Amino acid sequence: MSELLITHIGTLTGLHPTGTTVLRGLSMASLPQMENAWLLCRDGVISAYGSMEDLPGGHAAFPVLSAKGGFVFPCWCDSHTHLVFAASREEEFVMKIQGKSYEDIAAAGGGILNSAAKLQDTSEEALYESASARLQDMIRQGTGAVEIKSGYGLTPDSELKMLRVIRRIKETFPIPVKATLLAAHAYPLAFRNNHEGYIRQIIDEILPAVAGEGLADYIDAFCEQGFFSVGETDRILSAGAKHGLRPKIHVNQLSISGGVQAGVKHKALSVDHLELTDLEAINSLSNSSTIATLLPSCSLYLDIPYANARGLMQADVPVAIATDYNPGSTPSGNMNLVVSLACIKLKMLPEEAINAATLNGAAAMGLSEELGSIGVGKRANLLITRPMPSLAYLPYSFGQSQVSTVIINGKVF
Numbered sequence: 001m002s003e004l005l006i007t008h009i010g011t012l013t014g015l016h017p018t019g020t021t022v023l024r025g026l027s028m029a030s031l032p033q034m035e036n037a038w039l040l041c042r043d044g045v046i047s048a049y050g051s052m053e054d055l056p057g058g059h060a061a062f063p064v065l066s067a068k069g070g071f072v073f074p075c076w077c078d079s080h081t082h083l084v085f086a087a088s089r090e091e092e093f094v095m096k097i098q099g100k101s102y103e104d105i106a107a108a109g110g111g112i113l114n115s116a117a118k119l120q121d122t123s124e125e126a127l128y129e130s131a132s133a134r135l136q137d138m139i140r141q142g143t144g145a146v147e148i149k150s151g152y153g154l155t156p157d158s159e160l161k162m163l164r165v166i167r168r169i170k171e172t173f174p175i176p177v178k179a180t181l182l183a184a185h186a187y188p189l190a191f192r193n194n195h196e197g198y199i200r201q202i203i204d205e206i207l208p209a210v211a212g213e214g215l216a217d218y219i220d221a222f223c224e225q226g227f228f229s230v231g232e233t234d235r236i237l238s239a240g241a242k243h244g245l246r247p248k249i250h251v252n253q254l255s256i257s258g259g260v261q262a263g264v265k266h267k268a269l270s271v272d273h274l275e276l277t278d279l280e281a282i283n284s285l286s287n288s289s290t291i292a293t294l295l296p297s298c299s300l301y302l303d304i305p306y307a308n309a310r311g312l313m314q315a316d317v318p319v320a321i322a323t324d325y326n327p328g329s330t331p332s333g334n335m336n337l338v339v340s341l342a343c344i345k346l347k348m349l350p351e352e353a354i355n356a357a358t359l360n361g362a363a364a365m366g367l368s369e370e371l372g373s374i375g376v377g378k379r380a381n382l383l384i385t386r387p388m389p390s391l392a393y394l395p396y397s398f399g400q401s402q403v404s405t406v407i408i409n410g411k412v413f
């Protein structure tokens with residue numbers, strides 16, 4: 001039996017009532033806390049917690065870690081990343097500084113196709129090594145569950161290669177990992193003038209092979225002008241459903257398309273980006289169980305609009321936030337920065353941003369029964385901060401990490 005008793009917790013945060021698996025709209029402002037607390041981890045889960053004034057007798061028998069007055073949060077749940085990639089793209093960073101837009105760079109053969117060309121020639125081993133290093137960094141920054149997409153393969157072999165790397169990450173890392181098939185990320189050069197051919201390849205070859213090996217949990221498409229139309233996205237999501245894959249899709253990043261409504265029609269677990277948040281999209285989400293996943297560090301890096309988080313929350317939509325870690329639009333996997341940006345740029349309250357990054361992030365990966373809040377029986381993936389004067393200090397101190405210790409499955413990571 002493995003045990004760890006965390007004592008002297010200044011504030012234990014995220015004590016949502018048992019059975020709370022997602023927070024909608026304005027209820028996201030509620031983040032129940034307990035001052036001056038202890039918490040016991042046993043065999044990887046939270047087995048008890050309480051006030052330091054009532055620390056049970058016999059506690060000296062457990063290995064003890066003092067939180068030294070810091071806050072304890074459930075780990076960040078990062079529900080949207082592309083962290084398997086072959087090479088960085090800082091040359092595009094410089095092009096952006098010189099005035100080129102994301103679309104200009106993509107049209108010039110950069111962007112996703114650039115990453116796909118590099119990934120073709122990179123071995124599974126090398127991809128695993130570089131993605132592992134990124135994920136190690138993310139966990140040290142407080143991330144305790146992650147979703148990872150394919151989408152830099154764009155051929156049957158390379159999409160499968162990426163998903164096998166993600167499977168190996170699932171098998172070797174101690175945190176929950178979800179895999180998403182994003183073959184519909186861009187039209188590969190070979191199909192530049194034959195979109196129908198690539199859609200058929202996704203539906204007839206890639207999807208059955210991926211499903212046959214059980215390599216994906218979800219299906220995604222980049223529903224965007226110049227990428228996949230709403231009609232094409234609709235076909236891909238229908239085909240995914242035949243293989244039991246629920247959608248999590250990229251929509252309304254660069255243009256308004258009606259893709260959110262298509263996602264809702266297909267009962268998407270989440271629709272992600274929404275930098276352009278139109279009223280029709282908000283209305284369709286407010287009557288659905290689909291989560292709106294917002295990616296403010298993508299807006300920061302590309303210098304594009306920020307999603308209308310307040311409008312979504314006022315319409316009772318559940319909002320999650322995630323990094324979108326990828327080499328082109330968001331070369332950062334730091335959820336602490338995302339939480340700060342959610343406050344600074346999405347105008348979310350600290351409580352709303354933290355719920356969006358924990359319980360609702362877990363929900364956007366189908367993991368909120370085991371992660372995203374503090375409760376007996378939940379997985380003991382926790383982060384401990386330095387002593388902070390208040391909860392708001394965490395997002396306020398942007399660009400600096402307050403995370404002092406990360407606990408994964410009840411053990412110090």
Ligand SMILES: N=CN[C@@H](CCC(=O)O)C(=O)O
Nearest residue numbers: 111112222324326327328329
């Ligand atoms: N928008 C589409 N996909 C990624 C960017 C991919 C890339 O530029 O490599 C995103 O979520 O931002």
Ligand SMILES: [Zn+2]
Nearest residue numbers: 080082250324
């Ligand atoms: Zn993305």
